[in-house]
Amino acid sequence: MKNLDLLLEKVAKYNINALPLIRKAYDFAYVKHKNQTRESGEPYINHPLAVAMILASLQADANTICAGLLHDTIEDTDTSKEEIACEFNEDIAILVEGVTNVKNLSLFAKDIQNNANLRKVLLSMSKDVRIIIIKLADRVHNMRTLEYKKNLDKQQKKSRETIKIYAPLAKQLGLYDIGVELEDKSFFYLDSEEYNQILAMQKGLLESFEEDKSKIIEDLYTILIDNNLFCSIAFKTLGLYETYKELMNSSDIKNIHDLLEFVLIMDDIDSCYLSLKYIHKLYKPYTKFYQDYIAQPKPNRYQSLHTTVFGPNENLIQMQIRTAFMEKITKYGITAFWHEDLENGSKLMQKAFDEQYPFYQSILNANKSAKSNSDFVKILEDDVLSEKVPVYNNEGKLIEVSKNITAIDYAYFISPFLANHMVGVIVNGSFVDFSYEIKPYDKIRIISDINSAGPNCEWLSVAKTMLAKNSIKEYLKRKGQSLTRSPW
Numbered sequence: 499m500k501n502l503d504l505l506l507e508k509v510a511k512y513n514i515n516a517l518p519l520i521r522k523a524y525d526f527a528y529v530k531h532k533n534q535t536r537e538s539g540e541p542y543i544n545h546p547l548a549v550a551m552i553l554a555s556l557q558a559d560a561n562t563i564c565a566g567l568l569h570d571t572i573e574d575t576d577t578s579k580e581e582i583a584c585e586f587n588e589d590i591a592i593l594v595e596g597v598t599n600v601k602n603l604s605l606f607a608k609d610i611q612n613n614a615n616l617r618k619v620l621l622s623m624s625k626d627v628r629i630i631i632i633k634l635a636d637r638v639h640n641m642r643t644l645e646y647k648k649n650l651d652k653q654q655k656k657s658r659e660t661i662k663i664y665a666p667l668a669k670q671l672g673l674y675d676i677g678v679e680l681e682d683k684s685f686f687y688l689d690s691e692e693y694n695q696i697l698a699m700q701k702g703l704l705e706s707f708e709e710d711k712s713k714i715i716e717d718l719y720t721i722l723i724d725n726n727l728f729c730s731i732a733f734k735t736l737g738l739y740e741t742y743k744e745l746m747n748s749s750d751i752k753n754i755h756d757l758l759e760f761v762l763i764m765d766d767i768d769s770c771y772l773s774l775k776y777i778h779k780l781y782k783p784y785t786k787f788y789q790d791y792i793a794q795p796k797p798n799r800y801q802s803l804h805t806t807v808f809g810p811n812e813n814l815i816q817m818q819i820r821t822a823f824m825e826k827i828t829k830y831g832i833t834a835f836w837h838e839d840l841e842n843g844s845k846l847m848q849k850a851f852d853e854q855y856p857f858y859q860s861i862l863n864a865n866k867s868a869k870s871n872s873d874f875v876k877i878l879e880d881d882v883l884s885e886k887v888p889v890y891n892n893e894g895k896l897i898e899v900s901k902n903i904t905a906i907d908y909a910y911f912i913s914p915f916l917a918n919h920m921v922g923v924i925v926n927g928s929f930v931d932f933s934y935e936i937k938p939y940d941k942i943r944i945i946s947d948i949n950s951a952g953p954n955c956e957w958l959s960v961a962k963t964m965l966a967k968n969s970i971k972e973y974l975k976r977k978g979q980s981l982t983r984s985p986w
């Protein structure tokens with residue numbers, strides 16, 4: 499029972515009232531999973547317990563923790579949704595059902611089933627975003643224990659799906675640490691040689707940086723305190739997969755501008771901006787990489803000032819300056835609402851998700867334009883959760899779009915209606931071709947006219963994203979139909 503005690507202890511710190519219900523959920527899951535073992539040979543209950551632990555680290559509400567404990571009962575035991583609703587409550591039953599894979603598709607191949615389940619769980623976010631949080635916690639523990647999976651082919655497939663779907667999803671929800679862990683675990687299984695190489699490189703750099711690091715922290719404290727600015731400073735590094743991706747664009751690990759990161763937590767927003775002045779007095783800024791995410795938050799609500807400076811011994815160093823509240827958002831993303839209001843956190847989370855997280859709209863669009871489940875997963879991988887670059891929309895708002903897309907793709911991403919009537923594109927003040935490839939920090943304006951000729955086959959060959967392609971095809975089909983249907 500020692501493991502359960504750890505969970506109870508963790509939850510007691512922020513929600514002591516939840517303990518009886520959690521204990522009951524554990525007992526229920528324990529009995530249901532009795533005699534089941536994981537591939538590692540350990541009792542099955544350890545898995546839901548670990549998932550609940552991850553959720554407790556996010557300070558999840560009582561129902562979410564219980565659902566974490568019960569998450570495999572409908573799928574892997576004789577439990578029904580009704581039973582959970584009667585024994586616990588409707589809310590927990592909905593959460594558990596939400597993460598349960600559909601199994602009655604046994605006629606079809608595994609891949610087809612998998613795509614159907616992925617679509618189901620992603621669309622469930624519209625009802626309750628907590629379902630996807632539980633799914634992410636489940637995936638984290640499955641990846642932590644992936645070494646025990648005997649089927650190596652399955653190991654690869656899980657890793658691929660994790661790095662393509664679940665890790666970007668976690669990052670879009672602001673769950674940065676979970677996203678990085680999922681990426682790095684998958685990276686290890688997908689390309690262990692490359693993984694070990696990056697690991698060794700990072701280790702080497704960190705060792706040679708050790709002395710400078712202490713000196714930088716000391717110098718920062720000194721100059722800030724001398725000017726009545728109080729802060730706490732922490733040091734961190736990029737994830738291994740993130741480093742790997744950045745190394746594709748630069749030959750030397752020393753050229754990565756945000757590998758060595760110092761996080762400065764300040765008292766208030768004014769102090770954040772003020773500290774910048776003194777940091778730039780200490781170290782010359784590499785202006786190209788200055789970012790004000792306080793004035794222009796990232797779509798996942800992340801806020802911070804970023805400045806890369808030329809540190810000692812030719813090291814590039816990134817300073818991230820933010821308040822304690824912003825740090826909370828950095829660590830917990832959308833789940834920070836649980837910290838702000840335990841009682842109503844879930845409702846606030848859902849409201850914010852529906853209204854503020856643009857990628858959710860993209861998932862709904864993907865669902866609308868997808869012809870099949872595999873189509874849906876492909877749009878998700880290629881468009882919605884692919885690597886992103888920041889650009890400015892017409893109003894100067896910083897938004898994120900997929901890397902390497904064209905102006906046509908951009909227009910369809912913003913609004914299919916607008917795109918269908920597009921007559922011109924202005925990027926950074928100049929007219930460009932529709933085939934123009936969007937670059938980071940471009941300012942883009944789409945000009946439309948209701949009397950435009952509309953998309954043609956050439957657009958189809960230019961567009962890169964499935965969303966744009968499907969919308970253009972749809973338009974052409976409609977247009978073709980209206981021509982052939984002419985009564986004369």
Ligand code: MN
Nearest residue numbers: 545569570636
């Ligand atoms: Mn599970």
